[in-house]
Amino acid sequence: MARERHRLTVVSNRGPIQYARMDGERVALRGGGGLVSALRGLIGNHDVTWIVCAISEEDHLVAAEQNGRALEETDAIGNPFKLHFADPDPADFAAMYGHIANPLLWFIQHGLYASGEEPVVSTDIREAWAGYRRYNAAVATETAMERDCDALMIHDYQLYLVPAMLREAGVTSPILHFTHIPWPAPEAWKQLPVDLRTELLHGLLGSDIVGFHTEHDVRNFLATCATYLPGVEVAAGDARVRVIVDHEARDVHVRSYPISIDPAELRAHMRTPEMIAAHTELLRTRPEKLILRVDRTDPSKNILRGFHAYGRLLDRRPDLHGRVQLLSLLDPSRLAVPVYANYLKRINAIAAEINEKHGTDGWLPIDVRIGDNFPVVVAAYREYDALLVNSIADGMNLISKEAPLLNERSGVVVLSENAGSFEELEPWVLAVDPLDVEQTAAQLERALELPQPERGERAAAIRAFVEAHDVARWIDLQLLDLEFLAEPRA
């Protein structure tokens, strides 16, 4: 596979660095979520300029100082890259984040709305959309300054409008937009009013390549264009959308690139002192049979139905009482958005109810730990007998790839049919319909009782698959397509 060195402009809402002020000094905090880890490989192998949004107070100061020039920075493992801030108005950022991206787009794309009550499309939402548009424009303006590159890679649902804005600004390098959350079928997009929906689709179609995690997303995106954009021609077999502007036709390619993990990096975590301590502690406290879930506290993760399913398992298998535990490592998420804060309350309430019903002095049926404790997560990855991932919908779900890689007990993965990773891992997991609590209970039971050698074979197959389909491959496939699919333009 081509490992040429490219000059790449990467664009995302959050990047690998946030600045803060500590003891009067400016410090760079390196971290960030799954996207940042996934893109770390880019920085090591290519000349990357990363456009990110200024979020902290100190970010705004840095943005004001940068004066249109990117900063020389290094990532968490010391590789150099250039950092270029976009600095949208904080009110526009708030509109984008709290009203449009979460919950509106997130809820539509994960199928979480009951249309009977929400969304209510009112002036408020259109005002918020105007903020979303200005936020996108601010990011596009800074991105256009970094146009002198081999390709631009724009990330996720905060930035749907940027590709068309870049094209409008005369940027000629190939543009790939990548959506990390599910793309639902056309019907779901009825929940967005027609003017916003059309603008969103044309925003994305400014790209040369529109990328998703799964073939299911690709099919849905093509169907959405075919349903709502009478002016474009959709060649579904070819996964192309032909856009005609001023009598000139150009092709937008729609492709799936399933994101993955960096096995070596993840394994390295197992050897730090914190991880070893957490593992020793878990070995001391673990039950005979450990069921694990690791999630952000997001309604799309379906934590409540997961608890109910486990409760049903306890109802029908008293012999498991005292011998099994559901360890739930939950990272609190978006608590400033009311529906998220409320969801966390319900999680605690339902866990308490099941613990109240079944628990004894010496046995806690569900151990809910709210927080972000990576050493405990890694220790639990090594130790589970069954991993439960029952998302209602999920762009990919990296936990279903990380956990089997580290697991040492031939743990069985119980995986939602609607997780992106299901498209790759289906042959080796126990599938669940995320709405079906009874079936989920049955599959958890099967996961605990599946005999050797079958459990070992399934676990080994997932490990081998993830090793062979790592995050470097995810990036390389995109770069190859950018080289060969994108049409050159003047």
Place this chain on the structure above:
Amino acid sequence: MARERHRLTVVSNRGPIQYARMDGERVALRGGGGLVSALRGLIGNHDVTWIVCAISEEDHLVAAEQNGRALEETDAIGNPFKLHFADPDPADFAAMYGHIANPLLWFIQHGLYASGEEPVVSTDIREAWAGYRRYNAAVATETAMERDCDALMIHDYQLYLVPAMLREAGVTSPILHFTHIPWPAPEAWKQLPVDLRTELLHGLLGSDIVGFHTEHDVRNFLATCATYLPGVEVAAGDARVRVIVDHEARDVHVRSYPISIDPAELRAHMRTPEMIAAHTELLRTRPEKLILRVDRTDPSKNILRGFHAYGRLLDRRPDLHGRVQLLSLLDPSRLAVPVYANYLKRINAIAAEINEKHGTDGWLPIDVRIGDNFPVVVAAYREYDALLVNSIADGMNLISKEAPLLNERSGVVVLSENAGSFEELEPWVLAVDPLDVEQTAAQLERALELPQPERGERAAAIRAFVEAHDVARWIDLQLLDLEFLAEPRA
């Protein structure tokens, strides 16, 4: 059009008669909802045997007495037909009605669920489904006794499993199943677990013809079969599903027949003394500009957003205060189902809020009347300046056909894009996206201000359309297809 006399077996959950006991005497109560009125034309023109479900105490007694033989009865206008009761176990009826048909199927098919919380598929739902299946079997058993006929017409979502059961029982007359509620896109059917979904689809595919109100429903049904039934072959262009059983292929035709009304019958209502009295009263009390909505109190009717939209109109048009009123004639519906009871409370609360905010001593902005008062409905049909039908989803919505037929003020119809009638009436209505409160407010404003002659032309066009596409045509198209599309079988 062929007006041959056919021997028809009609099957529906509720029929044109319910028995009751009054002063020790058995009496037949004739009435029933829209379906019964729509099918009244059948009884006049054909030899009809109607299979219905015994619901009242007295129905059960009649069912016990009938001993497998149909009763000679007459409908509300004296035409003879045969009545044949099915008498499923009351627990099965309750499971069908309160757990499967409403809310589960109704909510899925109208897009009302927030999957984040509901439905929860548990043993309860599977137990209720077993009741739904037994209810269908009880109806199919009685229907099979009336197999000696030219065609069987099975109605609606309570009876999805009957067609396959009839075929299994060796019934050879052609079978048409008609679904009166929307058929959503394949994604929505993920909310029903795979075993139930498959059984439902195969139940329907026992028919020779599967009928819906709109082409949109037809496309969605074909797509649903293509998505979830790998064993069948879907010819979308032809609107056929080819089912192969034991190496024998047969075709199921999927067709739209938009239901309509009987213009003469409706006009006759205008001349009764009660109607005339109600009209006189409304003329006395009506505001300068009357907006009307007539609905069952069902979440799919989107009454809350309709009120909010009207509130937005009042916010921005103080000059309308005191001159306009939203008359809401709401028929309470399914109050035994908790989500419906709660919805009615919310309706009253939001109307009170808007009246509190804008109302004055002499002016009530929203007049909510809860009840089933047909004379007032007919009077209001004659008098509205704007009719608001903003359903989130609606199989057809007959109000959008009835009201313009009787209206005498060139009233303008503001119609949801997701109502079945939108497919026919689009050129002459003001369209609304039901989720978009701001746009709904703008269309209400436009409806009130649309000048003559345009409002008159639009109103006349709808009237002419409804006259030419009446309920008799709805029935005749089905009978023609039953004659020419259904393959004879041994």
